[in-house]
Amino acid sequence: MLSAAATFVLNKSKRMDKVTAETMAANLLTNTGKSLAEWADFAKKNNKGKHGESVKWLKENFGLGLFFADLIVHRANGTDAGSFTDDQLITKQYQGKEHLRAIYDTLISQITSFGSDIEIAPKKGYVSLRRKKQFACLKPATKTRFEIELILKGQPATPLLEAITGAGVMCTHKIKIEKASEINIEMINWIKLAYSKAN
Template sequence: MATPEEQLATMLANLPDKTGKPLDEWLKLVAAEGLEKHGQIVKFLKGEHGVTHGFANLIAAKALESRGPDDPVAEQYSGAKAALKPIHDSLVDYAKCLGSDVEIAPKKTSVSLRRKKQFALITPATKTRVDLGLALKGDEPGGRLEIYNAMCSHRVRLESVEEIDDELRDWMAEAYARAG
């Protein structure tokens, strides 16, 4: 029985005969379509070009692999949320000023700001708003500072860079201090 590596090599060798194009031509075609997700690429190849599922799956995987490592922050602030990126950048820049031990940890849908533990969470919540979660357990909510969830006890909703004021920076500094 063939190993998975041998099966892959066989599929790649058979790709031009079975689909009518070598892999590099399929990759150019997929890139020209601007499709971002595996399922979208498979659907396109099967629907528009009659490629069988197995080969469409292979081409999609190779197309995404060739783009290099994913950048979760770029993904979070793409499309309709692109205008929110300056808010994210300003929050991260300020967090870095809090101390050399600040860790910026991008996740799929948010960016965690950590020290020994998480003290803040930046999430592009809607097309017009970034939510800044803060670990300020025990503090009373008030004004812009709202009760949030278990990971971050409080949140501030931000729609512009101008809302990153002294009050917000004080809350971030306090959350940072408590995470040490």
């Protein structure tokens, strides 16, 4: 069960995500004269097979940008985040990995005690944590491993805090964990540091 604070912030995040989705849908309607629902229905009736092929078809034949075409195909297939509630997204993340859910619940309970300004934004494969800007991602990386990804630019790696390398990565470090009992004060302090830097 989520704490009262976590539930409040999760509900706040739902409202903000809804506003973002509505803005994108409104822009699509303004730019094309068709609503997201109309485009999704059209794409569904003209299914081109794989996701990428449908996106390419929409871009090449109707002049849609990548983000709008991608959104339309996801909505047509019911695979976009907007097709699910936050609770459903989180539940789906842990299908076949249910034993890792306790890690997420324990972390969220502790993280939301940092302050009332944290936004919890579930995506398809992870949960984004934001303040004024994103500071962490929580995700069941594999069937046996959970990862806490943090934005800690300039922070040297430690045995616990691994550096994330590669072009275009948003988070700079990660902590790997396999069970809730491994959560310790050092992990929480690293998350709190990332939180403090995101103000």
